[in-house]
Amino acid sequence: MSTAVADVHVEAKESLKGKPGPILLLGAPGVGKGTQAKELVAKWGVPQISTGDLLRYNRDHGTPLGLKAKEVMAAGKLVPDDLVNEMVAERLKQPDTANGYILDGFPRTLGQAKWLDEHIGAETLPVIAVSIGVGYNELLRRITGRRSCPKCGTIYNIHFQPPKVDEKCDLDGTPLVRRSDDTEEVFRERMRTYDSQTAPVVEHYRALGRFEEVNGDQAVSAVAAGVEAAVARLRNSSTKNQQRREG
Ligand code: AMP
Numbered sequence: 001m002s003t004a005v006a007d008v009h010v011e012a013k014e015s016l017k018g019k020p021g022p023i024l025l026l027g028a029p030g031v032g033k034g035t036q037a038k039e040l041v042a043k044w045g046v047p048q049i050s051t052g053d054l055l056r057y058n059r060d061h062g063t064p065l066g067l068k069a070k071e072v073m074a075a076g077k078l079v080p081d082d083l084v085n086e087m088v089a090e091r092l093k094q095p096d097t098a099n100g101y102i103l104d105g106f107p108r109t110l111g112q113a114k115w116l117d118e119h120i121g122a123e124t125l126p127v128i129a130v131s132i133g134v135g136y137n138e139l140l141r142r143i144t145g146r147r148s149c150p151k152c153g154t155i156y157n158i159h160f161q162p163p164k165v166d167e168k169c170d171l172d173g174t175p176l177v178r179r180s181d182d183t184e185e186v187f188r189e190r191m192r193t194y195d196s197q198t199a200p201v202v203e204h205y206r207a208l209g210r211f212e213e214v215n216g217d218q219a220v221s222a223v224a225a226g227v228e229a230a231v232a233r234l235r236n237s238s239t240k241n242q243q244r245r246e247g
Contacts, residue, residue, distance in 0.1 A: 020044045020100035021125030023231055024107070026202060027132035029190045030143040031216045032223060035155060036132060037104040039224040040231075047096050050104040054087055055079060076181055076189030078197060081111045089119060100125070110200045128234040129205035130227050132216035136191070143187045147176035210238055 023040065025033040037048040055073060058066030065087060069079045078084075088106055091097070107113040116127060134142070145159040149169035156163050156176060163169060167176045181190070205211035212234060214226035 020046055022100060022120060022127045024103045024127060024129040026129055028139055028194045030139040031132040031134045033104045033132060035220055036224060036227050037102045040102050046100040048102045048104055049091050051084055051106040073181060076186040077193055078108055081109055085112060085115045107201050109197045110204055113201045113204050126210060126238045128238055129211045130230045131202055131213045133213050134216040138217060140187060143182050144184060146182050147178055149174050150177050210234055
């Protein structure tokens with residue numbers, strides 16, 4: 001590396017000190033990735049990038065990507081890597097990602113994970129991954145009870161976090177909606193997809209020493225505290241490892 005390039009590299013790292021950098025939230029459908037991502041967003045002011053939300057937006061607006069993704073999503077299967085990677089690449093070009101971002105629901109395959117590692121390169125902080133773990137039966141209850149407000153995005157659950165007025169948002173009174181893939185049948189397929197394609201992503205980051213799992217079967221605030229502590233430990237150790245490699 002030439003001196004000029006090395007200097008830029010160090011400068012980029014210095015300016016990122018104390019910033020969250022790229023954080024991946026992993027976990028099966030219904031573990032609460034979206035809810036926890038919002039907690040992290042509130043704490044750090046970095047954006048949440050949910051590939052599920054971006055794909056639903058494209059589907060609902062009938063874009064070329066949305067038309068390709070529609071059937072696959074309805075069946076609980078995964079949208080092809082190249083389409084999702086391209087969508088994420090576009091999103092990461094936005095200036096609001098400069099200090100970091102929370103990727104929610106991405107990467108979901110080993111191919112996506114390897115693409116991400118290469119795409120973000122050495123100029124940013126290393127990717128760290130936190131998975132939220134919840135048992136199968138609890139997930140099924142969460143998924144089938146999940147409702148959200150289409151206007152403000154608040155998430156409810158009719159079993160254990162119901163709105164004050166049946167099926168209406170507490171904040172703005174908008175009728176709540178249920179995601180079309182939140183049925184028991186599609187859930188089972190999404191779990192099969194998770195076990196076969198996403199579990200290897202966990203192993204990938206575990207092998208790199210950039211992974212922790214948090215027990216998701218607790219109150220939202222307790223999970224949030226666990227996620228934050230895991231992020232702090234991982235960020236600390238990944239920075240130290242990097243300094244060791246560079247020094
Ligand atoms: P989610 O809201 O994260 O549960 O995503 C809903 C659906 O969008 C999934 O069941 C997939 O069909 C699709 N999807 C979301 N993220 C990805 C991804 N990273 N790779 C492929 N498909 C995805």
